[in-house]
Amino acid sequence: MTADEYLNEVLASQALGDDSEEVKALQKHRADVEKLIRDSFKDTALTIRYAGSKAKGTMNKESYDLDIISYVSSGDNTSGDTLEDIYNNHKNALAKKYYVEPKGSVLRLKGCGPENLGVDFHIDVVPGRFTDETKTDAYLYQSGGDKKRLKTNLDVHLDYVRDSGVIEAIRLAKLWKVRNGVPIRTFVLELAIIKLLEDKKNKSLSAQMEHFWTELRDDSADLTVEDPANPNGNDLSKCLGDNLKSQLVTAAKCTLEQIDSSGWEAVFGKTEKQEKAARVEILRRAAAVATPSRPWLPEA
Amino acid sequence: MLYGKEKSEVEAHFPELHFVVENDLVFVRGIFPVMFEAQKLDRYSVELQLARNHPAGLPVVRETGGRIPRHIDRHIVAADGTACVLLPDERWRLWPVGSPLLKYLTGPLHSFFLAQTAVEEGQPWPFGQWAHGAKGIFQFYRELLKTSDLRVMTTYLDYLAAKKVKGHWPCPCRNGRKLRDCHFDHVKDLREKISRKTAERSLAILRRAGESAIEMNEPNPPGHP
Numbered sequence: 001m002t003a004d005e006y007l008n009e010v011l012a013s014q015a016l017g018d019d020s021e022e023v024k025a026l027q028k029h030r031a032d033v034e035k036l037i038r039d040s041f042k043d044t045a046l047t048i049r050y051a052g053s054k055a056k057g058t059m060n061k062e063s064y065d066l067d068i069i070s071y072v073s074s075g076d077n078t079s080g081d082t083l084e085d086i087y088n089n090h091k092n093a094l095a096k097k098y099y100v101e102p103k104g105s106v107l108r109l110k111g112c113g114p115e116n117l118g119v120d121f122h123i124d125v126v127p128g129r130f131t132d133e134t135k136t137d138a139y140l141y142q143s144g145g146d147k148k149r150l151k152t153n154l155d156v157h158l159d160y161v162r163d164s165g166v167i168e169a170i171r172l173a174k175l176w177k178v179r180n181g182v183p184i185r186t187f188v189l190e191l192a193i194i195k196l197l198e199d200k201k202n203k204s205l206s207a208q209m210e211h212f213w214t215e216l217r218d219d220s221a222d223l224t225v226e227d228p229a230n231p232n233g234n235d236l237s238k239c240l241g242d243n244l245k246s247q248l249v250t251a252a253k254c255t256l257e258q259i260d261s262s263g264w265e266a267v268f269g270k271t272e273k274q275e276k277a278a279r280v281e282i283l284r285r286a287a288a289v290a291t292p293s294r295p296w297l298p299e300a
Numbered sequence: 301m302l303y304g305k306e307k308s309e310v311e312a313h314f315p316e317l318h319f320v321v322e323n324d325l326v327f328v329r330g331i332f333p334v335m336f337e338a339q340k341l342d343r344y345s346v347e348l349q350l351a352r353n354h355p356a357g358l359p360v361v362r363e364t365g366g367r368i369p370r371h372i373d374r375h376i377v378a379a380d381g382t383a384c385v386l387l388p389d390e391r392w393r394l395w396p397v398g399s400p401l402l403k404y405l406t407g408p409l410h411s412f413f414l415a416q417t418a419v420e421e422g423q424p425w426p427f428g429q430w431a432h433g434a435k436g437i438f439q440f441y442r443e444l445l446k447t448s449d450l451r452v453m454t455t456y457l458d459y460l461a462a463k464k465v466k467g468h469w470p471c472p473c474r475n476g477r478k479l480r481d482c483h484f485d486h487v488k489d490l491r492e493k494i495s496r497k498t499a500e501r502s503l504a505i506l507r508r509a510g511e512s513a514i515e516m517n518e519p520n521p522p523g524h525p
Contacts, residue, residue, distance in 0.1 A: 276421065279341075283418045286336035287426035293394050293411035295375035296387035296430035296440075298505075 040093035216252035434509030460499035
């Protein structure tokens, strides 16, 4: 199996189709979340949509979140006068059914019943307000940090990633981040890989990944990213600090060494298909030395 | 005495299985591992109810974790969840009467759960499976006696179920000779392996099913004794 065939198998084993149990569970929660919000803000014109990896097509089974935006129309104060009010009122609405953990601009949902207390549902709700009638740019409240307001544009973000031409590399980079415990924000990682692979889109997936890690290893110090939705307004430099860059260098160096010494499997492990084949083989070997015994049922 | 010996043997080999006595019945409950080369391939929650006449009788086995579907195709009785580990007529090959319980656990029971794991992985039954009911009994005796003739089988079973067999009886192979001049040793050998009770039961099942229920259109297997 070539490196690219292997990497594509890794991606296939990480795929989350709409009919997967994980996505079905998320979709059920999404319906509940939307109902909770709409019931709480009956007089508010809300735009509730999928965002994040679900909308970008970059979801991985191993680590996935569902981002749901809930934006109020510009000038609509029925769900709160300020961004902070909108944020807190969403939090209160969701708290009727979930334990809600505020995290920056998002509200992370967890279980609060006796059967699922503290269970992370991998769902982030992002309250906000559109800046004008075009319903493109939006302001989000930031519960932490100096700046309390963040300007963003969901469609610009989605298009930027979806049209990047390096979706597969992004998914692999996300998997690499999780497996190596690199504490980089997913959005920042996406921006970094899109930037670093800007002129490598026609390369093979394995070549793209090796280039990405080589760049991180050798040139992390100069790496900067900017928010395509607000290049001048949102400063992402704090999301790519020296400490993080140092961790990226170490992880990238280690990964390249693993590929060199032990091949790609050392980075992403055996695929589901390989694991299944290995399991079937060991069961076959176990059966070869076991007492050959055939089951029988008394009545058909 | 036997209970204590069996208990210590089994618990030493399977530390997660425990003996419990309830209402004069002995149960062995806990986690049953599927092993290969000291590696735990799988584990099942099980309950074995030892027969009142243990070790003469077969234990009743249940998978208690709810993992194996209660379906005839998985050899689990839907009504009560009992696992059909083996065909009693074949017991002499797998767990001869008088063998310790440990041999049952490491032999046919281990193979049963190993097979369940393989099937769960989408593989065929690694050791094959007997058809359900009368057809499975027919298949077993077809292999054992190397004949597809139900009349031969039922005569053999008649002789295995009889208190005594006499040499002047006609040989079950139906070649016209007397038993003493034909398959007497074979019948004697089988009578030592297959209990009268088991033979009686299988005979009754085969007779009840009748020829029509058992497809006997397959040719005789080679090497009929």
